[in-house]
Amino acid sequence: MQEWRVLAADAGLRLDQWLGARGGAGSRGRASGWLERGKVYVNGEPVPASRGAYLVRSGDVIGVWMDRPGSSKPADRSMAGTRHLLSVLHADAAIVIVNKPPGLLVEPLPGRAGEEHTVLDLLEDAYRHEPRARFFVVHRIDRDTSGLVLFARTAEARDALKDQFERRTPERIYQAVVLGTPVPAEGTWRDLLSWDAEALRQRKAHGRDARGKDAEATYRVLRSFPQASVIEVSLVTGKRNQIRVQAGLRGHPLVGERQYRFDSPPEPAGMPPFDRQALHAWKLGFVHPSSGRPVTFTSPLPADIKELIRRMSCHTGTPSSAPGARGLPRPTTSSSTARRPASASSTARRRPRAPRPKR
Numbered sequence: 628m629q630e631w632r633v634l635a636a637d638a639g640l641r642l643d644q645w646l647g648a649r650g651g652a653g654s655r656g657r658a659s660g661w662l663e664r665g666k667v668y669v670n671g672e673p674v675p676a677s678r679g680a681y682l683v684r685s686g687d688v689i690g691v692w693m694d695r696p697g698s699s700k701p702a703d704r705s706m707a708g709t710r711h712l713l714s715v716l717h718a719d720a721a722i723v724i725v726n727k728p729p730g731l732l733v734e735p736l737p738g739r740a741g742e743e744h745t746v747l748d749l750l751e752d753a754y755r756h757e758p759r760a761r762f763f764v765v766h767r768i769d770r771d772t773s774g775l776v777l778f779a780r781t782a783e784a785r786d787a788l789k790d791q792f793e794r795r796t797p798e799r800i801y802q803a804v805v806l807g808t809p810v811p812a813e814g815t816w817r818d819l820l821s822w823d824a825e826a827l828r829q830r831k832a833h834g835r836d837a838r839g840k841d842a843e844a845t846y847r848v849l850r851s852f853p854q855a856s857v858i859e860v861s862l863v864t865g866k867r868n869q870i871r872v873q874a875g876l877r878g879h880p881l882v883g884e885r886q887y888r889f890d891s892p893p894e895p896a897g898m899p900p901f902d903r904q905a906l907h908a909w910k911l912g913f914v915h916p917s918s919g920r921p922v923t924f925t926s927p928l929p930a931d932i933k934e935l936i937r938r939m940s941c942h943t944g945t946p947s948s949a950p951g952a953r954g955l956p957r958p959t960t961s962s963s964t965a966r967r968p969a970s971a972s973s974t975a976r977r978r979p980r981a982p983r984p985k986r
Contacts, residue, residue, distance in 0.1 A: 713749040721784040774908025787916035798912035804905035805879040813847035899938040
């Protein structure tokens with residue numbers, strides 16, 4: 628790799644301009660080609676093509692690796708508008724943990740590869756410069772569900788992780804906002820579900836239905852409002868759309884849910900609008916396939932769900948909170964407007980007023 632140090636006189640130039648004038652590219656067009664092929668480094672870190680407008684600073688070390696593996700082909704320009712959606716929380720030789728935003732599929736739908744960019748596509752694009760980089764989907768979450776997704780980087784790691792999921796040992800905890808308040812405040816959901824391949828949805832199955840599969844999860848209420856509640860759901864099984872289905876079957880569909888409402892009434896007037904199901908894959912724990920040690924990852928609630936909870940707090944006043952609620956925004960109460968109710972003892976000491984004499 629050839630390297631240069633930026634002089635004070637050149638500070639403030641765009642990176643592609645600097646490469647064209649000082650870095651041997653000879654033109655901004657050629658510099659842009661280097662950036663698209665992943666050949667450019669700043670202070671030891673590879674620079675994506677989208678950062679050609681980076682303003683260099685005095686002392687920056689600019690490197691160009693002309694023979695970098697995988698750099699003979701330019702980056703896929705169609706990915707430019709979605710690269711920012713990839714958020715890798717952890718990566719090592721065996722696994723990758725991604726914090727998926729809502730609206731993005733984990734992998735292409737069967738027979739529809741290339742129709743839209745997925746998390747798998749973004750990973751392959753981000754690691755295109757690594758020789759023999761491969762990624763295997765270990766589990767999935769729905770398109771409009773946000774949060775943690777696990778990928779394996781080798782076939783051996785995939786098989787080891789799949790075995791854990793089949794034995795139901797990983798910890799998978801979600802946070803959701805549902806209509807109403809489940810009663811009791813914590814418990815277990817058990818259902819028999821069957822997947823309708825034509826309608827692409829789960830249906831409640833009868834005991835004699837051979838297609839029926841057990842679906843089980845535990846839940847607890849974290850915070851409750853007059854019209855909705857924040858709940859935490861821990862999966863025991865991992866069926867498609869499971870939390871959405873089981874909550875809906877009990878008359879508590881997720882806020883924003885469109886498919887699994889069953890006989891639930893429409894969302895009540897005054898509920899803040901929400902354009903996806905309010906479900907977030909918050910915590911994921913499993914045994915690392917290489918080290919054999921337990922590992923745990925968490926993802927904070929995304930901004931849209933935090934805003935939903937904040938708006939419900941503002942519209943309904945101070946909600947009740949279950950003990951141990953984690954990571955949820957809380958409303959504040961002004962000390963100047965808060966009133967303390969009279970105690971029982973002070974009420975007991977009050978004497979009735981004497982009646983006025985008649986005139």
